[in-house]
Every structure is written in C-alpha cells, then in structure tokens.
Amino acid sequence: AEDESALYQYANLFKYRNDASTRFIEKTKQTDLLTANTAVARVFRFIYSHAQSDLAEYSLFPHISEPTDADWNTFKELDELYYANAKALILGFIKRDLDKLIRLKKEMIVAGNKAAIAQVSSVLSIVYLDYEQDSLNALAELLYALPEIQPNMNKAVYGFFYDKELVLFHIYWILYDLGAYESSYQYGKAYFALSKETSPELISSADYFLMVMLASQLGLFEEAFAYSDEFLTKAEQGQPSDQLYAILAKVVVLARRNAPGDIEQALKLLSLSKPDIQREDWNAIDEARALAVNAMEAGLQRNVSKAYQLISDLKLLANDPAEPFHSVDTKNLTELERFIAEYNLDSELAAITSLKLVQHEHGKLLNALNNRLDSLGREMQADIELVNVEKMKAQNITQRQAIETANLKTIILLLVITLVATLAAWLFVQRRRTHHLAYTDPLTSAPNRRFMFNLLAKAFAKPRTGNCIALIDIDHFKRVNDTYGHQTGDEVLVACSRVIRSRLRSTDQYCRYGGEEFLLLLKEISVPKAKDIMDDIRLSLSGINKWQSTSANFSVSFSCGLVELSQYNDIDDAIAHCDKLLYTAKNKGRGRTITTSLENDIVVNPLQTV
Numbered sequence: 382a383e384d385e386s387a388l389y390q391y392a393n394l395f396k397y398r399n400d401a402s403t404r405f406i407e408k409t410k411q412t413d414l415l416t417a418n419t420a421v422a423r424v425f426r427f428i429y430s431h432a433q434s435d436l437a438e439y440s441l442f443p444h445i446s447e448p449t450d451a452d453w454n455t456f457k458e459l460d461e462l463y464y465a466n467a468k469a470l471i472l473g474f475i476k477r478d479l480d481k482l483i484r485l486k487k488e489m490i491v492a493g494n495k496a497a498i499a500q501v502s503s504v505l506s507i508v509y510l511d512y513e514q515d516s517l518n519a520l521a522e523l524l525y526a527l528p529e530i531q532p533n534m535n536k537a538v539y540g541f542f543y544d545k546e547l548v549l550f551h552i553y554w555i556l557y558d559l560g561a562y563e564s565s566y567q568y569g570k571a572y573f574a575l576s577k578e579t580s581p582e583l584i585s586s587a588d589y590f591l592m593v594m595l596a597s598q599l600g601l602f603e604e605a606f607a608y609s610d611e612f613l614t615k616a617e618q619g620q621p622s623d624q625l626y627a628i629l630a631k632v633v634v635l636a637r638r639n640a641p642g643d644i645e646q647a648l649k650l651l652s653l654s655k656p657d658i659q660r661e662d663w664n665a666i667d668e669a670r671a672l673a674v675n676a677m678e679a680g681l682q683r684n685v686s687k688a689y690q691l692i693s694d695l696k697l698l699a700n701d702p703a704e705p706f707h708s709v710d711t712k713n714l715t716e717l718e719r720f721i722a723e724y725n726l727d728s729e730l731a732a733i734t735s736l737k738l739v740q741h742e743h744g745k746l747l748n749a750l751n752n753r754l755d756s757l758g759r760e761m762q763a764d765i766e767l768v769n770v771e772k773m774k775a776q777n778i779t780q781r782q783a784i785e786t787a788n789l790k791t792i793i794l795l796l797v798i799t800l801v802a803t804l805a806a807w808l809f810v811q812r813r814r815t816h817h818l819a820y821t822d823p824l825t826s827a828p829n830r831r832f833m834f835n836l837l838a839k840a841f842a843k844p845r846t847g848n849c850i851a852l853i854d855i856d857h858f859k860r861v862n863d864t865y866g867h868q869t870g871d872e873v874l875v876a877c878s879r880v881i882r883s884r885l886r887s888t889d890q891y892c893r894y895g896g897e898e899f900l901l902l903l904k905e906i907s908v909p910k911a912k913d914i915m916d917d918i919r920l921s922l923s924g925i926n927k928w929q930s931t932s933a934n935f936s937v938s939f940s941c942g943l944v945e946l947s948q949y950n951d952i953d954d955a956i957a958h959c960d961k962l963l964y965t966a967k968n969k970g971r972g973r974t975i976t977t978s979l980e981n982d983i984v985v986n987p988l989q990t991v
C-alpha cells in the first residue's frame with residue numbers, strides 16, 4: 382500500500398544522492414526505499430539510481446526502470462506536489478525532456494496547484510539556464526514561480542523541493558548578467574535578507590562580492606560598506622581568495638565613494654594585503670593575489686595600461702585549468718576591470734558624457750524590461766483562472782480535450798518580443814541619435830553644412846536646370862549680440878531657422894551654413910519665384926519682434942544672394958558666387974536679395990530698433 386510518510390523519507394534522501402555510495406546506501410537503508418514495491422518507491426529508486434548507478438545491487442528489485450504511467454497516476458493521487466516534483470526532476474535532469482516538462486507545468490495549471498506549478502517552473506528555469514543557455518526563459522520561469530514558492534523552512538528536503546532563496550539567487554545573477562544592475566541589486570537584497578534568516582551558510586563569497594560591487598555602483602555607499610564588512614568577516618573563515626576579493630570589494634567601495642581619505646585608505650588596504658612571503662615561494666594563489674592587488678593599485682593611481690595588463694595576466698592565470706580557481710573568478714575579474722575602466726574614465730570628460738548618454742537609453746530599455754518582468758510574476762493566478770474558464774466552457778460543449786494553456790507560451794513569447802523590440806528600438810534610437818548629432822546644428826535644430834553638402838552633391842549629380850541655392854546672412858547680427866546679449870542672439874538664430882523651415886516647400890532643404898548664415902536649396906523653381914520665397918521669409922521674420930530673453934522689441938532682416946545651379950560646374954563655384962551676391966546685397970544697404978538676373982531689390986525691413 383502507498384504510504385504518505387514514506388514520501389517525506391524518500392525526499393529526505395535527495396541531499397545524499399551525490400554522496401559516496403556507502404553513505405547513501407546507509408541512509409537509504411534507514412527507509413524502506415530498497416524493499417518497498419510501491420509506485421512511489423519505484424519512482425524514487427529511478428531518481429536515485431541516476432546518481433547512484435549501483436543502487437540496484439542493494440535493492441530487492443534489481444531491474445530499475447522508468448516509472449510507468451500507472452505508477453505516476455498512483456503517485457499523483459497520493460500527493461500532487463511530491464508527484465510534480467519527482468516527475469519534474471526526472472524530466473528536467475534525467476530525461477532532459479523540455480516539452481514534457483512544459484506539459485507537466487500545464488497539467489499542474491489545469492489542476493490549479495500553485496505550489497506544484499512554482500516547483501515545476503523552478504526546475505524549468507534551471508533546465509533553461511543550464512542546458513539551453515537561455516537565461517531569458519529561465520528568468521520568466523523564476524519570476525513566474527517567485528510569488529508562490531516557499532522559503533527554505535525545512536532543510537530536510539532541501540534540493541528535492543526548490544525554495545525561494547534559490548529562486549531569488551538565480552534572478553539576482555541572471556539580471557546581473559543581463560546588465561539590469563538596479564533590478565539585480567533589488568533581488569540580491571531580497572535574497573540576502575531571506576537567506577540570512579534561513580540558510581546564511583549558503584550565501585557564497587561571489588554573492589557578497591557582486592552585492593558590494595552593485596551597491597557601490599548604484600551609489601548606495603552605506604549599504605555597500607555594510608555588505609563589504611559582512612563579507613570581510615565571513616571571508617576570515619573562508620579561502621585565501623575569499624579574503625582577497627573581500628578586500629578588493631572594499632577598495633572599490635572606497636574608491637567609488639571617494640570621500641577625503643578614501644583613496645589613501647584603499648591604497649593602504651591594498652598594500653597590507655600583498656603576499657608577504659618571498660616571491661620564489663609564491664604559489665598560484667599568491668601570484669594571483671599579487672597581480673590583483675597591483676592591478677587595483679595601478680588602477681587607483683590612474684596607470685591604466687599597467688592595470689589592464691595585470692588584469693589580463695590575472696585572467697590568464699584564472700583560466701588555467703591547472704590552477705585552483707573557481708569559474709566565478711573570471712566574472713569577478715571582469716567586474717574589477719569594469720571598475721578600473723570606469724574609475725579612470727573620470728579624466729576623459731567626453732567619454733563619460735557619451736557613456737552617460739548611452740546609459741540613459743540603456744536605462745530606458747531596462748525599465749521597459751523591468752516593467753514587463755514585474756507583471757510576469759503575477760501571471761500564475763491569471764493562468765489558473767483562464768484555464769478554469771476554459772475548462773468550464775469545454776465541459777459545457779463536451780470538448781474537454783481542447784483545453785489550451787497557450788497563455789503560458791504567450792507570456793514567454795511576449796517577454797522575448799518585448800525585449801527584442803526594445804533592444805531594436807534602442808539601437809534604432811542610438812543610430813538615429815548618432816545620425817542626428819552628426820547632421821544637425823544643436824542650437825537651431827537645422828540640418829548642418831555636412832548634411833547640406835550631401836544633398837547638394839546629389840543635386841549636382843542630376844540635370845540641374847531649375848534648381849536654385851540661396852545664401853542668407855542676418856543683418857547687423859553682431860549688434861544684436863552686443864546690444865541684447867548672446868542669448869538673444871541665439872534666440873534670433875532659432876527664430877530665423879524656424880521661419881525658413883516654415884516657408885520652404887516640402888522639396889526644399891536648408892542648413893545652418895555658419896554663424897548667422899543659412900544656405901537654402903530650392904528645387905525646380907525659377908529665379909524670380911525663388912526670390913519671392915526669400916522675400917516671403919524676410920517678411921515673416923520682420924513680423925517677429927518679441928523675444929523671451931529680452932523685453933526690448935526689435936526685429937531683424939537679412940541679406941541674400943541667390944543663383945541658379947545650371948550656370949556652374951561645381952558646388953563651390955555656385956556657393957562662391959552666391960556669397961559674392963550676398964556681399965553686394967550688404968553693400969547696397971542690406972535687407973534684400975540679389976540674383977544674377979535681377980538686380981532690383983526691395984528694402985523690406987532693415988533692422989529697426991537696433
């Protein structure tokens with residue numbers, strides 16, 4: 382007969398499954414796992430035989446085969462949660478059958494068993510993470526599981542049941558890997574807070590290191606120092622490499638805070654932690670320690686090339702399979718490298734500015750992602766309700782087989798689509814921004830010379846009859862600056878650009894050509910018509926006499942040279958002649974347009990009150 386208390390005892394063995402065979406067998410002998418002929422025992426024997434291949438030798442049942450559907454049905458009726466876990470472990474880690482695992486999750490959704498769904502989701506997340514290298518889907522599953530998964534209150538079944546600490550831990554690291562540092566820090570905080578209560582021994586040195594790096598990077602120095610001090614204390618009982626990283630982490634916090642005396646203290650910490658024995662006696666750890674300490678020292682002293690060299694030597698050492706390093710070392714080293722780069726960018730204002738720009742966009746992208754993620758965790762209830770509605774509908778029309786839980790797939794798909802779309806949008810914005818910066822005048826938002834020359838080159842490439850260019854220069858602009866100040870001068874330039882833009886036809890183009898000069902390209906137009914447009918612009922501009930930066934009322938005019946392109950061999954000739962005509966316009970009293978064919982000019986509105 383099936384026995385519920387046996388379940389607990391079998392699950393209890395999970396944590397010994399990788400121990401030496403004798404110890405594991407000794408533990409199993411304290412239960413009836415090796416002798417019971419029940420469905421549950423068969424399932425557990427199958428699970429444990431995977432890690433302990435000689436299990437059959439000790440069992441009454443020398444043939445250990447995969448549980449049958451009948452076994453699973455019996456198991457499920459006995460306890461749904463244990464059933465879901467056992468099956469998920471087999472499908473996820475022994476069979477590695479992702480499709481069946483997803484089907485198991487759907488089965489639990491149909492059953493409305495939240496605890497079981499959370500467990501299957503957790504197993505799914507690890508499968509995505511470890512076997513599929515798919516951290517996004519892993520993240521989706523973890524966030525899905527998070528609201529319903531329980532903290533590790535019962536260490537006896539640790540491992541067989543996934544706990545909230547583990548889920549938070551994975552979210553913390555995945556978000557960090559995705560570059561979502563702020564969210565990573567938030568989940569890290571939750572992970573630390575919970576684990577300190579339930580299982581502080583499971584918080585690793587790498588967890589601490591990252592937490593200190595994240596807090597300090599986010600400027601949360603109080604928290605950073607708190608984590609750093611805990612790390613130092615904990616590292617005292619740890620490996621020499623733990624102690625080293627604890628010191629390096631503290632150095633980073635000091636350097637990032639950079640209060641008076643911080644750098645000195647950081648350098649002192651570094652010099653104290655250099656290996657003190659003779660170089661000939663160094664082992665790999667000493668070597669690594671010296672490299673790391675010297676790299677940080679060089680970084681703090683702004684000797685960047687030396688720092689990078691040392692870090693790269695260190696990475697070589699850490700990647701050497703012969704040496705006793707963890708894989709996390711490489712991750713930690715990347716963090717250190719990032720810190721040194723960031724610290725030394727200080728002197729390069731330009732680089733920092735552009736970096737900030739990028740980070741700003743990056744921030745927006747991550748916000749979008751974070752928002753999507755926040756809502757994901759709350760989807761489980763919706764899924765269950767949806768399935769219930771579907772189930773009722775299906776019962777009504779006696780089509781029970783048509784219960785679809787496509788919603789699950791939709792969530793994950795949506796997440797991926799959102800991410801890809803925001804990434805694409807971000808890249809697009811970046812490209813647009815670069816393009817915009819390269820081709821736009823920042824003051825007037827008019828296209829710049831470079832942009833115009835591209836267009837002019839094209840205008841010259843085609844038969845160019847009927848295309849005109851006009852060069853505009855604001856009259857007595859220096860006086861505007863001298864009388865009302867540069868800010869007002871700027872305002873006039875912006876107004877002028879705006880008027881030009883509003884008066885041009887859609888086929889025309891213009892640019893800010895120089896200080897107070899604008900160059901216009903007017904397509905398929907006669908010289909007199911083009912001149913009309915210029916007069917129209919001048920008239921509109923003369924109507925503007927109120928300014929934000931001054932209470933004075935005045936308006937400005939401009940002089941203009943205008944030519945038709947077909948008369949010239951290249952752009953330079955055309956512009957040079959245009960400039961000459963502009964000069965003539967200035968000499969003739971300003972406020973007019975001079976063309977080759979038309980010498981008549983109307984003074985519309987010379988500068989009135991300046």
Ligand SMILES: Nc1nc2c(ncn2[C@@H]2O[C@H](COP(=O)(O)OP(=O)(O)OP(=O)(O)O)[C@@H](O)[C@H]2O)c(=O)[nH]1
Nearest residue numbers: 854855856857858859860862867868870871896897
């Ligand atoms: N406020 C402001 N002034 C600028 C800018 N670019 C150039 N200037 C000023 O524009 C003025 C141009 O003056 P000038 O070329 O001497 O000629 P003008 O005063 O316009 O007189 P005419 O062209 O002879 O009518 C200079 O004083 C420049 O400092 C700008 O972006 N903002």
